[in-house]
Amino acid sequence: MSDVILDIRGLDKTYAGGVKALTNVDLQIRKGEIFALLGPNGAGKTTLIGSVCGMVRPTGGSIEVFGKDLSKSWKAIRQRVGLVPQELSFDMFDKVIRQVRYSRGMFGFPPDEARVEEVLKSLSLWDKRDVSIRELSGGMKRRVMIAKALAHEPELLFLDEPTAGVDVELRRDMWRQIDALRERGVTIILTTHYIEEAEEMADRVGVINKGQILLVDDKDSIMARLGRTEAHFTLEKPLAEVPATLTKYPLHLEGEGTCLVYRGGDGTGKGKREIADLAQQLVREGLTYTGLETRDSTLEDIFVDLVEDNQAKETVQ
Numbered sequence: 560m561s562d563v564i565l566d567i568r569g570l571d572k573t574y575a576g577g578v579k580a581l582t583n584v585d586l587q588i589r590k591g592e593i594f595a596l597l598g599p600n601g602a603g604k605t606t607l608i609g610s611v612c613g614m615v616r617p618t619g620g621s622i623e624v625f626g627k628d629l630s631k632s633w634k635a636i637r638q639r640v641g642l643v644p645q646e647l648s649f650d651m652f653d654k655v656i657r658q659v660r661y662s663r664g665m666f667g668f669p670p671d672e673a674r675v676e677e678v679l680k681s682l683s684l685w686d687k688r689d690v691s692i693r694e695l696s697g698g699m700k701r702r703v704m705i706a707k708a709l710a711h712e713p714e715l716l717f718l719d720e721p722t723a724g725v726d727v728e729l730r731r732d733m734w735r736q737i738d739a740l741r742e743r744g745v746t747i748i749l750t751t752h753y754i755e756e757a758e759e760m761a762d763r764v765g766v767i768n769k770g771q772i773l774l775v776d777d778k779d780s781i782m783a784r785l786g787r788t789e790a791h792f793t794l795e796k797p798l799a800e801v802p803a804t805l806t807k808y809p810l811h812l813e814g815e816g817t818c819l820v821y822r823g824g825d826g827t828g829k830g831k832r833e834i835a836d837l838a839q840q841l842v843r844e845g846l847t848y849t850g851l852e853t854r855d856s857t858l859e860d861i862f863v864d865l866v867e868d869n870q871a872k873e874t875v876q
């Protein structure tokens with residue numbers, strides 16, 4: 560891939576206390592994409608970001624950013640990378656605009672008032688520029704964090720849980736901001752617990768659990784490959800087992816035999832077709848049902864299944 564902007568190979572991190580936070584992580588990020596890294600608490604997301612942004616020293620593997628080895632060209636690379644960390648970090652008594660200016664200087668860039676103004680305006684912070692940060696709401700403080708990370712015009716931007724603790728309205732507003740950055744060609748890697756966020760924003764999604772990458776793919780292919788359709792047939796009379804004539808369908812019984820559950824398909828409409836066939840066959844076989852509910856799986860279902868599967872495999876091993 561010639562447009563790879565970040566190339567992580569065989570990355571390992573074992574913390575001093577012995578916690579293995581990353582195991583043999585391979586990840587390639589393409590220029591201009593929005594990549595969402597999903598994982599439960601403690602999966603290794605922050606460690607992975609920290610390894611690229613210089614807060615964590617990996618114990619194995621390699622990281623190339625903009626085609627350069629991070630361990631050799633750290634300073635030049637860091638100038639072109641932005642990070643919005645999970646935890647708020649600034650001088651609470653300082654004014655918004657000063658913190659943004661200061662951040663630009665920290666990365667070795669000369670003052671540029673036009674740029675600072677543009678960033679503050681794009682995040683609807685211009686009116687608050689002379690307000691002391693401690694007086695802002697939590698969501699607005701988070702915007703200041705983003706403004707700081709954007710002040711030096713990064714080409715690669717990491718957002719670690721950008722919308723944690725932010726209300727729905729502000730979250731959507733931030734999504735718009737992130738979209739605007741993409742339009743400007745910024746490559747964005749975000750970690751999130753909100754699967755809705757990944758579903759809405761990302762071009763590609765990676766799932767990490769216990770320090771291992773379980774899956775990386777285009778969001779649409781994940782839905783097509785792993786998406787399922789579910790149908791719940793409420794039966795008039797309970798069944799002891801799934802009839803032999805129906806075993807070609809992915810079925811099981813729930814609710815002490817009163818609910819026949821179909822779970823199958825592949826996100827391409829196959830599930831809906833099979834459910835329609837199944838419904839007809841139930842009628843032909845005199846298996847009366849009094850209710851039918853269907854729904855397509857979401858990215859969240861796929862994510863939960865993947866992590867649970869991985870957890871179950873680990874328990875067996």
Ligand SMILES: Nc1ncnc2c1ncn2[C@@H]1O[C@H](COP(=O)(O)OP(=O)(O)OP(=O)(O)O)[C@@H](O)[C@H]1O
Nearest residue numbers: 574576578580598599600601602603604605606607
């Ligand atoms: N400085 C540290 N020293 C020792 N262990 C650490 C350190 N930082 C993180 N860990 C451990 O490494 C593992 C991965 O943590 P990490 O913060 O990377 O996960 P995460 O996916 O970002 O979690 P969350 O979603 O809760 O932020 C966890 O078991 C965590 O307890």
